[in-house]
Amino acid sequence: MTDIDPSEYSDVWVFVEDHDGDVMSVSWELLNEAKTLVEETGEELVALVIGEDVDGVVEEAIARGADRVLVADDGVFEPYRADPYGEQFRAMVEERKPSIVLIGGTHTGRDFAGRVAVPTHAGLTADCTEIDVAEDGVLQARRPAFGGNVLATIICEEHRPQMATIRPGVFEAAPPENDRDGEIERVDVVVEEADTLTEVLERSTGETADVTEADRIVAAGGGIDGDLEPIRRLADALGAEIAASRHAVDEGWVDGSRQIGQTGKTVRPELYVAVGISGAVQHLEGMNDSEVVVAINNDPNAPIFDHADYGIVGDLFEVCPELADALEGAEQPEVTL
Amino acid sequence: MTHNPTIVVGIKQVPDDDEVRIDPDTGRLDRSSAPAVLNSPDRNALEAALGVRDDVGGQVIAMTMGPPPAADVLKEAVAMGCDDGVLISDIAFGGSDTWPTSLTLARTAEYLDADIVVCGEETTDSSTGQVPPGIAAHRGWAQLTYVEELEPLPEANQLAARRDVEGGYERVVADLPVVVAVAFGENEPRPAGLHRKIYAENEFEPVTVDANDLDIDEETVGLEASPTNVGGMETIEGVDRERTVVDDVDELAEAIRSTEVFA
Amino acid sequence: MTEIIADRNTETPDYDDRFDAVVVGAGLAGSAAALTMADGGLDVIMIERGRYPGAKNVFGGVLYTPTIRKLADLDDAPLERYIAERRYGMLTDHDETAISISPGEWHEPPHNDSYTVFRGEFDEWFAEQAVDAGATLLTETTVTGLVRENGRIIGVKTDRPDGTLRAPYVVLAEGGNSLVSERAELKETEQRGNVAVAVKEVVEFPDDDNAIQDRFRLTGDAGAAYHYFGEGAVGDAFGGGFVYTNGETVSVGLAYRISDAVSGQPNPEGTLNAFKTHPAVAPLFRGGRTVEYAAKTIPEGGADSVPELTHDGAVIVGDAAGLVLNNGVHLEGTNMAVESGFHAGKSIVDAAEQGRTDADALSAYAENLEASFVMRNLRRYEWLMEAVENDREFVFRELPQALADAGTEYFRIDREPKESHAENAKERIMEAVGGYTGAAKLALRYRKIVT
């Protein structure tokens, strides 16, 4: 085992995930949160931008809090692939020795993080929901474990960097400050197309909604059985965003960017209406911090009722339209004669 | 692979999610009483692997790293139709995090001459999803994660996949050997045949390998070689909810209206 | 591929006729049969549809263990509490009149062979005893039909691919919802009048550690079995309610005629809720939280509806054969299931020794069962169901009301002499039973309950 000296490692890195110029909001959430980490340690906050023609993204990274931006700009990085990303990232880590590396826990982030952590023998904590730094500079990465019953603190004392993927939606992004200063540094691109192991034939992305911003959410589950109409109707009446359980996403009824839960987004709206959702732990993990939770389910034993403020046992196809009617009535201004 | 690829599937025994309970007296997590089951995303991995075998032939071998009772999940895999099962067990592996775990599985895949390694999306106990990319990284192999569908291309010695990218999908081809992580719930795992199941549960004995067989230096695995450690655990206090079940929609509307959301 | 793998043979063997017997269902009857056959040297396979034996099995329940005790060592069995008190309560919609029996003997082993258990745990343990004796257990597999050749039953079909398994003997131990036996026309579909629906909840007391000891006046492993009938239990349906103490939880449920459930009677859930909130019952469940809800059917056709028990190549045991005594005073099926499994298993061992599979070779099962407490008890109470059905209004409504009124009168405190209270009480009873003649008729009709 190669022993390393942790004191040779410094700075906090945040990976800025962009696809064709679209930046995943978790990247900005992390940049904002990482500001508090470097305040503790007095280090630099470094953003990593990998892609092709990413100047706009680089500018925004500075506006969002980066002191320095490392840019690897090359055609080999668009569209995203694990092997070139991992290889490039690894080379940068080995050369510059960051102490902490934060990556959004998206499919992309979770895809390549291991390709960096393995060759550098870094500690990698997956899917964190809380982070801070102890006095000795050791990252305290917290994540739910065992079905969300426990919050485990994972630390990495003897290896560097300390890497973590962070679940989208758990931190707030700050608005960009366009007058911020920061350094931009273009790095050597170490990957060549000829060395890549994979080829993307086709990529198709629809809208990527950001449900983490919504104040009110109506979430669809397996119970909707392919019919989104009752959900739309209720969401309209409430002025709410539509989200979904994994079941509804897997079936293709709702777009993946709207999935709530352990492998989706974490949301904390004022109102969360779970419609035809059983309440599996993996789902609860993503919505348990909502202010008020309402459950509509036809199974009185559904676990969701234990995690809801108000529940109704009934057929969602009847309850949703009726509830929408009742609520719309409420929104009418009262007329006093 | 050209033809008859060796497909190795990584599967893990985990405590049954539904049965993990908080001990009411101590407030501690009680895992011991939870029965051990096959990590459910790994069923999708097995199905995907067997699907490739249906298409192009070859062998599907399940591997699991864990203590001897973990052999049970291999029996389940063999019942589903795997040709064989390998138990990777050694005291030296105890306390491994994802780094040594993926090293060990990568070595086993190599030992078995794997052309394709198929894993589940993540385990329900540690839920890192890091092991499959870790296996690929240890060997420098290609990887395909969040895979919805596989399409073997034997002539080109490649594997094509449809991957789930949040908000859409992409189609990727990878050179062999390749590590695949199948998205949870993407396929319908096949039921075990009756006679195969009787055989798997009652007669089948897995191959057992240890660090020595795999030529693994004991210092590179286990607790010592794991960069991460668990620094502490706290039980999460469940959010206190009203848990009021109302009788009709009007009452529900009233309840919603009375919340601050509408203030 | 490496040699270590290439050299191995993992082909699927053909298990047809590799087992002597297939047992359909690893419930109490099935495991008793499998254990008996395995002890007798036969190769047995139990096929169970649940994830493990007992996973979904529902009963009240008090397990009666006189036969199990002979087959296995109960010391390490997962028992909840022994029954130290039996209480019978008659409920009107707001009165209760009850008697309670708690003999000192019940506190001593073997505790009158009556224990509350959770079937999920007990059935799994019992099946394990069969496996330890050499039986094979196959779970998560549902038998969908029987295979016949020249009229003889020679195996089973399952819901799995490649799902047929041949074996010389098939034991049908599939419980009350006996689809396989019915489909194979080994028995008729139960008439509605002969089937009770049963619903049951398990209630825990998160905020009261001593709820069970305090509310049921228990110490140590002692437990209570409360039975209720009358209008306050199941409305005007034919049936009754029960409350049983487990280790840390209480089971509460109802069983009533499916014919009533289909007509008039509100849904089982609603009926159970009404029962749980009856003023005599509600205090037992104060602060309780339901952790489990289940519904099931109980055959209660009595001796008359027991089908032909032996066939060429097959026997029927337990609830599948309708072997349940459910008459309001007794609710016993577990002991009958085990007893029948035991006799069936023995008869197969004997027939196998002779190399025969025909129904005649298995007839010892039916004969031994006939001579055992199982058929004798069923026959003994056959008349009761009929009598109660005829006197339904009286038994479930008038009598509980009259007893409650009589009690009210008898113990009334006012400024009248006791003589007049006693007179009023007597009058009330006499009115309900139809005078001395009526009372004598009733006594005659129901004497066999106690004699």
Ligand SMILES: Cc1cc2nc3c(=O)[nH]c(=O)nc-3n(C[C@H](O)[C@H](O)[C@H](O)COP(=O)(O)OP(=O)(O)OC[C@H]3O[C@@H](n4cnc5c(N)ncnc54)[C@H](O)[C@@H]3O)c2cc1C
């Ligand atoms: C590794 C892993 C990661 C996971 N990540 C996530 C995640 O991020 N997010 C997530 O949500 N899940 C996740 N899951 C899946 C999770 O375990 C559950 O399978 C999933 O949440 C179930 O979704 P559901 O409740 O919508 O569907 P179901 O379990 O199918 O439940 C449907 C519900 O609808 C009710 N219903 C049916 N019909 C009606 C009707 N007409 N009216 C009213 N109610 C009706 C039913 O009673 C039932 O309760 C993950 C699982 C694993 C193993």
Ligand SMILES: Cc1cc2nc3c(=O)[nH]c(=O)nc-3n(C[C@H](O)[C@H](O)[C@H](O)COP(=O)(O)OP(=O)(O)OC[C@H]3O[C@@H](n4cnc5c(N)ncnc54)[C@H](O)[C@@H]3O)c2cc1C
């Ligand atoms: C609510 C209720 C309360 C009761 N209370 C009591 C009580 O207090 N005391 C008492 O002594 N008795 C009681 N009984 C009756 C008692 O539960 C039964 O008599 C007893 O369980 C019968 O045992 P069995 O083995 O015949 O059937 P079961 O216990 O029903 O077992 C049948 C088994 O077969 C399996 N199976 C069924 N079909 C198939 C198939 N096609 N393929 C594979 N497997 C299959 C089932 O999963 C099950 O494991 C009660 C019953 C009910 C419903």
Ligand SMILES: Nc1ncnc2c1ncn2[C@@H]1O[C@H](COP(=O)(O)O)[C@@H](O)[C@H]1O
């Ligand atoms: N101990 C193990 N043995 C075999 N495969 C494993 C093991 N741990 C993880 N895997 C595989 O890697 C996947 C992801 O696991 P994880 O990274 O732990 O979430 C699982 O679904 C398995 O396919």
